[in-house]
Amino acid sequence: MTQIKLFCPATIANLSCGFDVLGLCLDNAGDEMIVRKTEQKGVRITKIVGADLPMETEKNVSGVAALAMLEAYESHFNTIDFGFEIEIYKNIKAGSGIGSSAASSAGAVFGINELLGQPYSRKDLVQFAMQGEKLASGNAHADNVAPALLGGFTLVRSYAPLDIIRIDSPEELFATVVHPQIELKTSDARSVLKQTVSLKSAIMQWGNVGGLIAGLYTKDYDLIGRSLHDEIVEPLRSVLIPGFDLIKQTALENGALGSGISGSGPSIFALSRGKNTADQIAKAISEVYEKMNLPYEIHVSKINPDGVRVL
Numbered sequence: 001m002t003q004i005k006l007f008c009p010a011t012i013a014n015l016s017c018g019f020d021v022l023g024l025c026l027d028n029a030g031d032e033m034i035v036r037k038t039e040q041k042g043v044r045i046t047k048i049v050g051a052d053l054p055m056e057t058e059k060n061v062s063g064v065a066a067l068a069m070l071e072a073y074e075s076h077f078n079t080i081d082f083g084f085e086i087e088i089y090k091n092i093k094a095g096s097g098i099g100s101s102a103a104s105s106a107g108a109v110f111g112i113n114e115l116l117g118q119p120y121s122r123k124d125l126v127q128f129a130m131q132g133e134k135l136a137s138g139n140a141h142a143d144n145v146a147p148a149l150l151g152g153f154t155l156v157r158s159y160a161p162l163d164i165i166r167i168d169s170p171e172e173l174f175a176t177v178v179h180p181q182i183e184l185k186t187s188d189a190r191s192v193l194k195q196t197v198s199l200k201s202a203i204m205q206w207g208n209v210g211g212l213i214a215g216l217y218t219k220d221y222d223l224i225g226r227s228l229h230d231e232i233v234e235p236l237r238s239v240l241i242p243g244f245d246l247i248k249q250t251a252l253e254n255g256a257l258g259s260g261i262s263g264s265g266p267s268i269f270a271l272s273r274g275k276n277t278a279d280q281i282a283k284a285i286s287e288v289y290e291k292m293n294l295p296y297e298i299h300v301s302k303i304n305p306d307g308v309r310v311l
């Protein structure tokens, strides 16, 4: 095999009570990527369609993640006398809050791993994809690249050592994600956070994280709904997103189990049981942004159990 074509899924991180630790993988929103073996050594980005992103390997997250992986491969296994080129077909807008950079980082390392004969597991690949995230945000976080590579829900239990747990989710669980077309800088979304939390808030938060995980394992939709509550970050960040309270309220009135900020915003997600409810929520929240005259994009997707996949 000398070439592989991939679907690189969008992801929702900072899932309500799971700020910085819980994420999920979407099924029908994502980029495509072609990774090709070349005679020339190294990694080159040869084509980017659909977005204005840097072509230089060291400035594109897919290039940085690929280089991190090849460096580890050559030091652990053997040196290689060929290289790789990457074509990126972007559908996920950078800065949307649904893991645009993570899709590219995860795709690059997955593709190269396939072309090398799978020396690494999907879980092993997370550490390399995280290096792409470091380029995008200054922080090698795993809460988007883990669900992009592993599918389902993922929990980043710890970074030192890296401990990622993949969590199955009930089959009828659907996500509705709306992306209002405004720019919300991650740095601004970070600057409103407080560095300390009260014990009372922390207790509520970890109660809900435990409840959410238990609800996913036992397919208890009511428990999932009761647990989708963010006591700590959402109250501070939601003020930066136009219409957030109304969108959330509309989602809940239309049957959502819960709703919150996707990533660092401005996208807003709602989880629901069944596609009909997810579609109904999409219709109702679209009307809110139409009335506000705010352009938006909307996705309805089941949870993707597999992560990056070969097309």
Ligand code: ADP
Pocket: 053, 054, 059, 060, 061, 062, 088, 093, 094, 095, 096, 097, 098, 099, 100, 101, 102, 104, 105, 135, 136, 137, 263, 264, 265
């Ligand atoms: P979000 O998660 O909010 O969708 P990201 O955290 O993915 O957004 O941030 C995207 C940042 O990463 C932008 O500054 C963008 O220029 C940079 N970037 C570099 N390479 C890529 C790539 N291949 N795909 C997406 N973003 C990239």
